[in-house]
Amino acid sequence: MIRLAVLGPAGTFSDVAARQYLKRHQLNYSLSYYNTIEQVAVAVAQTDQLALLPLENTLDGYVQNTLAILAKGQLRINGAVMVPVRFSLAANVPELSKIKRLYVQFKTKGQCTKIIQQLSQAELLTTESNMLSFAKLEDSTAGDAAIIPQFHLPELNPKKYLLVSDVTDQSDNFTRFIVVGKKIEMTTIGVTNHFRYTCYVTPKCDYAGLLYDILGHFAKAKLNLISLISRPTKKKMGQYSFYIEVSGVGEQLPKLHQVLQQLGKYYTVLDLGVYPATDLTESN
Structure with missing residues (x-):
């Protein structure tokens, strides 16, 4: 079975995008998760499999890691998928002013600048994925907080965490992902398409x-x-x-x-x- 390498773990926006891409194109691929974008690229460059990489975000622009990977010339783009991206904040504190450490994925920072500026007292700790931020929150001590995908908010106990349901800078925020492989899959494009x-x-x-x-x-x-x-x-x-x-x-x-x-x-x-x-x- 063909594998699709994805930035993991399960539950990331990359995971959501991958599943939507497979559903849209009616493809029966299995998903393989990796901890960083670079690991995703290396895994697929060494095989005949495919990978899904984040390329561009409405608020934070192009993903420099992915542009650098494409410049190496080992991978080609076979398709794309675009998904809406919304974030929430959860904190192991009674009020926002008590946040001491804030975990946030490296690309998420540029999409949630307003709330980050409000938390000037907090130490900003960058993670490789939003799910790693979520994991840091689950293992948190008093003073810890994380910016996480909004659809994960219901998984948290509101009695334990202070929850802010939407901290994205603006509502119409999307991320474009590309599907890449060592070879270009030939796609028929009609004259009017x-x-x-x-x-x-x-x-x-x-x-x-x-x-x-x-x-x-x-x-x-x-x-x-x-x-x-x-x-x-x-x-x-x-x-x-x-x-x-x-x-x-x-x-x-x-x-x-x-x-x-x-x-x-x-x-x-x-x-x-x-x-x-x-x-x-x-x-x-």
């Missing part, structure tokens, strides 16, 4: 107007760039690669291929795959 395409473009040398030239290829083909992020190549100071996402409809795919061929003459292009944009509609 919307798609997402992702790549890294790395210049072979630096010159004035470099970025203008790269973007001009897409503009002339009337392809919509929805994301452009510069990332260091880690080979030389001041040398960068450009992470690019493109949206379009199926009839534009031939133009996209022509653009990539043209870019390949002057730059190093790392093709990360194309997938249906329908994957990015909200999952229920």
Whole structure:
């Protein structure tokens, strides 16, 4: 049976996203849980299995760990799923001012800044997953608190914990996850169907107007760039690669291929795959 590697343990937003992706596509994969995003990537890069990685959040932007993993060129994007993300706070204290330590996942911090600013007296302790924050809370002593997924709130005893039901900075908060593997699964995209395409473009040398030239290829083909992020190549100071996402409809795919061929003459292009944009509609 095909395995899908996921940031665990069970009960994380990654776990929820994975189950919704499998349900939407009617796939019978088993889930394997790992403690960090990096461990998820290593596990799938060494096998022919698939992995689900968080890529982008409404409030906190792109996940730098995942962008770094994609830049290595070992994995390709096969699909995506987007899920709503809401957080609550639970504390082993009688009132918020008594919180001494606050456990929060590294990416959750940027989505709950308002409540964190209110707890300036608390020491902020970063965890690798929201479920690890939850586990720290369950093993807590007086003064401990954690920001946890809102859907886990009913699991806590309100007589033991001080509970704040929603501490997310805003209501329309989503995280986009991508499904990756060593190979690109070929997906048929009709001429009227919307798609997402992702790549890294790395210049072979630096010159004035470099970025203008790269973007001009897409503009002339009337392809919509929805994301452009510069990332260091880690080979030389001041040398960068450009992470690019493109949206379009199926009839534009031939133009996209022509653009990539043209870019390949002057730059190093790392093709990360194309997938249906329908994957990015909200999952229920």
